[in-house]
Amino acid sequence: MEEQSSRLTKLAAVGAVAGALAIAAIAATGCGSDDNGSDINNAIDSIQSQASSVQSQVSSAATSVQEQAQSVQSQVQSQAESVQSQIQTQTESNGGSSPGY
Numbered sequence: 115m116e117e118q119s120s121r122l123t124k125l126a127a128v129g130a131v132a133g134a135l136a137i138a139a140i141a142a143t144g145c146g147s148d149d150n151g152s153d154i155n156n157a158i159d160s161i162q163s164q165a166s167s168v169q170s171q172v173s174s175a176a177t178s179v180q181e182q183a184q185s186v187q188s189q190v191q192s193q194a195e196s197v198q199s200q201i202q203t204q205t206e207s208n209g210g211s212s213p214g215y
């Protein structure tokens with residue numbers, strides 16, 4: 115789960131950088147001549163596409179981490195119920211006395 119968390123952190127950082135680049139590109143559209151307007155628009159489109167891709171990856175990673183956390187929680191609960199059942203069985207086999215630990 116640490117690996118997923120680390121991956122999520124890295125993807126979030128990349129997303130923040132992509133977002134900052136998109137803002138910078140949009141701000142740059144007002145600068146320069148009309149000749150390079152098409153290049154700037156292409157750059158903006160590319161950055162927005164990359165930012166969207168990163169956002170999708172971050173969302174996917176977050177979903178994966180959440181699913182893993184739910185799986186771990188389910189396993190822990192199942193093990194706890196198993197231990198409780200074993201204690202109950204041991205208690206009953208001891209004639210209702212406390213388990214011998």
